[in-house]
Amino acid sequence: MRVVLLGPPGAGKGTQAQIIAGHLGAPAISTGDIFRANVSGKTELGQKAKTFMDAGDLVPDEITVAMVKDRLAEPDAKAGFLLDGFPRTIAQAEQLRASLAELGNGLDRVLELVVDEDELVRRLSSRRMLVDGEWVQRSDDEPETVRHRLQVYREQTAPLSGFYDGEGLLARIDAMGSVEEVTARALEALGRSPQAGPQAGE
Ligand code: ADP
Numbered sequence: 001m002r003v004v005l006l007g008p009p010g011a012g013k014g015t016q017a018q019i020i021a022g023h024l025g026a027p028a029i030s031t032g033d034i035f036r037a038n039v040s041g042k043t044e045l046g047q048k049a050k051t052f053m054d055a056g057d058l059v060p061d062e063i064t065v066a067m068v069k070d071r072l073a074e075p076d077a078k079a080g081f082l083l084d085g086f087p088r089t090i091a092q093a094e095q096l097r098a099s100l101a102e103l104g105n106g107l108d109r110v111l112e113l114v115v116d117e118d119e120l121v122r123r124l125s126s127r128r129m130l131v132d133g134e135w136v137q138r139s140d141d142e143p144e145t146v147r148h149r150l151q152v153y154r155e156q157t158a159p160l161s162g163f164y165d166g167e168g169l170l171a172r173i174d175a176m177g178s179v180e181e182v183t184a185r186a187l188e189a190l191g192r193s194p195q196a197g198p199q200a201g202e
Contacts, residue, residue, distance in 0.1 A: 001026065002105065003082045003190065004096075006160055008111030008153045009119035009146070010127070011175050012182060016113065017084035021185050023192055028079035029071055031064060031088075036064040052057050056148035058088055058139050058156060065095045072099070088157045093164070113175035121146060 003012050021028035024078050035053060038046030045067065052059045068086050069172060070076065087093040100106050115123075125145045129133040140149065165169040171189035175182050184194045 001080045001082075001108045001111045001190065002100070002117055003080075004087070004110045005082060005084045005113065006110055006157070006162075007175065008115065008117075008120055008157075009149045010101040010124040012123075012179070013084045013113060013115040015179055016175075016182060016186060019179070020111075020186055020190070021082040023081060023187060023194075024080060024190075026082055027076050028082045028084055029068070029086070030076065031068060031086040032084075034058060034067060034071065037064045054145075056145040056152060060092050061089060061095070064088075065092060068092075068096070069099055078157055081191055087160060090159055090163055092106070092124060093160055107164075107167075107169055109171060109190055110160075111189055112161055112164075112170060112172045113182070113186075114172050115175045117150065121152065121174065 003020070003024070003026075005017050005020070007013050015034070017020060017030060035046070035049045036175040039050050039053065040046070045063070050058045056066075062087065070082075072081065073122075083096075087096050097106070121143075124141050125143055127141055127198055128137055140146075161172075173182065173185045173189060187194050
């Protein structure tokens, strides 16, 4: 299955992506994680992306699209994938559609995680990640930057909801509630039972 996970910062995309990908037996591909790994590894790509990320802005489409194309060409993504954090602009969505079409493929489903904005701000400002044994705040999780990221989401990414609805691919998932509840709703929208593990042949 080829699935896109859509939703604002703080909606729980990263957490759900890992769990759902496990059920699908497909890799979870997070553009944010790939960028962060490149920033800590001080690669050329990381250096290009860092200024945009620290400001809470999107990394330019040409950099992001090339990176995702490379990742989707890896053998583990051939039979399916779950994209987390990509596409984030209509232009990215169109490029994704075109590169899948070249291979005779297309997306099967787009899941949009829906959370109200007060809850997003609350989750993001208390979020910490483990780096070298210490809990640290992500540099783009500071309140000013969080507000900016939410604005970028509203302006550039939220229109994807209508775009994918128009293609008949969109399922909106209520992402308030426990991790397990949200997973169950997402799996139901994918036609999977929460009890079943990865299914063979996909
Ligand atoms: P969140 O969903 O919490 O905002 P991510 O980890 O998905 O965080 O992304 C962190 C940052 O990485 C974004 O603010 C942006 O700068 C960059 N980024 C990730 N994915 C994309 C993308 N598809 N297009 C442009 N920039 C991206």
